[in-house]
Amino acid sequence: xxxxxxxxxxxxxxxxxxxxxxxxxxxxxxxxxxxxxxxxxxxxxxxxxxxxxxxxxxxxxxxxxxxxxxxxxxxxxxxxxxxxxxxxxxxxxxxxxxxxxxxxxxxxxxxxxxxxxxxxxxxxxxxxxxxxxxxxxxxxxxxxxxxxxxxxxxxxxxxxxxxxxxxxxxxxxxxxxxxxxxxxxxxxxxxxxxxxxxxxxxxxxxxxxxxxxxxxxxxxxxxxxxxxxxxxxxxxxxxxxxxxxxxxxxxxxxxxxxxxxxxxxxxxxxxxxxxxxxxxxxxxxxxxxxxxxxxxxxxxxxxxxxxxxxxxxxxxxxxxxxxxx
Ligand code: COA
Numbered sequence: 001x002x003x004x005x006x007x008x009x010x011x012x013x014x015x016x017x018x019x020x021x022x023x024x025x026x027x028x029x030x031x032x033x034x035x036x037x038x039x040x041x042x043x044x045x046x047x048x049x050x051x052x053x054x055x056x057x058x059x060x061x062x063x064x065x066x067x068x069x070x071x072x073x074x075x076x077x078x079x080x081x082x083x084x085x086x087x088x089x090x091x092x093x094x095x096x097x098x099x100x101x102x103x104x105x106x107x108x109x110x111x112x113x114x115x116x117x118x119x120x121x122x123x124x125x126x127x128x129x130x131x132x133x134x135x136x137x138x139x140x141x142x143x144x145x146x147x148x149x150x151x152x153x154x155x156x157x158x159x160x161x162x163x164x165x166x167x168x169x170x171x172x173x174x175x176x177x178x179x180x181x182x183x184x185x186x187x188x189x190x191x192x193x194x195x196x197x198x199x200x201x202x203x204x205x206x207x208x209x210x211x212x213x214x215x216x217x218x219x220x221x222x223x224x225x226x227x228x229x230x231x232x233x234x235x236x237x238x239x240x241x242x243x244x245x246x247x248x249x250x251x252x253x254x255x256x257x258x259x260x261x262x263x264x265x266x267x268x269x270x271x272x273x274x275x276x277x278x279x280x281x282x283x284x285x286x287x288x289x290x291x292x293x294x295x296x297x298x299x300x301x302x303x304x305x306x307x308x309x310x311x312x313x314x315x316x317x318x319x320x321x322x323x324x325x
Contacts, residue, residue, distance in 0.1 A: 038256025162289020
């Protein structure tokens, strides 16, 4: 038995923050944001909305489509860097709302690579028969951790959630290869230094907005391209496939220029590389499952298709997963 992705779902806030809206907040322009990132708008949670709400809605859609009972779910992994609260985990809060009381639930903090981290963790549990069904969610409300006075960071991020039910499938299908990696030496390329046990909620932390994301975008760009290209090639080499066999590449939606550079290194034509960054921006752990669900809903991916997913995020973390649907 292999572990396969048997259904997906996604959800995002109704609120939208356009490039024109950002022009009113910081010194920037639609032209700058579009040419440097490909982003035109991002969805933004209202003040009274929070991460688990979007996670629950995305998960419920995936559960309904999987045709399983809620008690069939034996583990819930919620990938998020923007939890509802420090304790309990957003996974547990989602479990409560879903009534998935036959499951273990937890969070994975691996920034934008979190969804592939979750997939990789549950894959071996399903393949070895330890569990049958898993719910993996990527959910973020990043806009509450963004410093809207920092123009080089605030233009990138948006909110949303995506979810997948994984379960046993035939051996020629499902997850054929998956790998996760990290390199903590690059910890300060994308980080929020305040608001934890090292630098608590002091007046200085709040004044410097150290609880918000700080990003060295330029440096991150190069490591992201290198890491995603390398792990993607490894996934193909390991399984003996080439890019010609792949129906769709779904990269983490970090920046259109990162996506284009990865596509060029992999020698994949533009039409085989999915992008929704113009509408969603960078939704971190939610970006791949949102993109995957959009592809499945629009039948850009159908049964039998080979799909290559690759992610990169703060930590730094990265990963690749090759799946036959
Ligand atoms: N509007 C206008 N000008 C801006 C700006 C904005 N929103 N943000 C930065 N600039 C300016 C800078 O101040 C700088 O000006 P200077 O030359 O006068 O100093 C200039 O634009 C170039 O800045 P730089 O940071 O080198 O731009 P860049 O081409 O690297 O683009 C990012 C910035 C953030 C768009 C880009 O680095 C990026 O997307 N990196 C990856 C980020 C990412 O994906 N993060 C998530 C990883 S999962």
